[in-house]
Amino acid sequence: MTGNLANMRKNYMRNSLDETSAAVDPFDQFQTWFNEVRGTDALEANSMTLATVDQHGAPSARTVLLKECDQRGLVFYTNHDSRKGRNIVENPAVALVFNWPTLERQVRIEGLASRVTDEESDAYFQSRPVGSQIGAAASPQSEPVPDRAFLEARFERLSNSAESIRRPANWGGYRVTPAMFEFWQGRPNRLHDRLRYDRTPHGWEIIRLAP
């Protein structure tokens, strides 16, 4: 089944990234690349891999959606009682990865996650489609459930309630404050461009890494 994997490879030809053209501020560089990938037919360009670690240092990773990005950091929403939410309580150090194959680009971010304010979570929750609000309220995310019917019954019960759905207390946003960004641009012959931005007391420092 995996017989042909060894022959699966792509030569990256589309773009380059160098110190003279890269933004001084990694948030600006991120915004530029994000705007560019949104201009392609990339599906869910705002999806990102979020890696967390538990109290024993065991890692886990999953996809979440970027919902806001500014100089304060990158925001996603989830269930605070989920595995990722529990990990962040134990250890707020997280990593994010965006893979944007249409532009042969990857962005890696490392930093600390902290909860956004209740007001921000409320505002985002209210902006979601009602079905998503009910789904979030109905799902004890990351907990074992007996079967699908269990979830559908919970969804149904909330859907039939006369009251509007309020944000569950265990659901909200996290903001990742980056200490590091790395921008990776695929290049021919595996000589890819990698620029890393490290946050220092004097601002962001840029270094080039070997591919």
Ligand SMILES: Cc1cc2nc3c(=O)[nH]c(=O)nc-3n(C[C@H](O)[C@H](O)[C@H](O)COP(=O)(O)O)c2cc1C
């Ligand atoms: C494209 C995509 C986007 C997703 N976005 C989110 C999200 O924004 N928030 C979320 O809690 N889960 C999201 N998920 C589901 C997570 O990957 C994961 O299954 C869930 O959050 C439970 O993870 P945990 O048990 O590690 O906490 C998404 C999954 C996919 C495939």
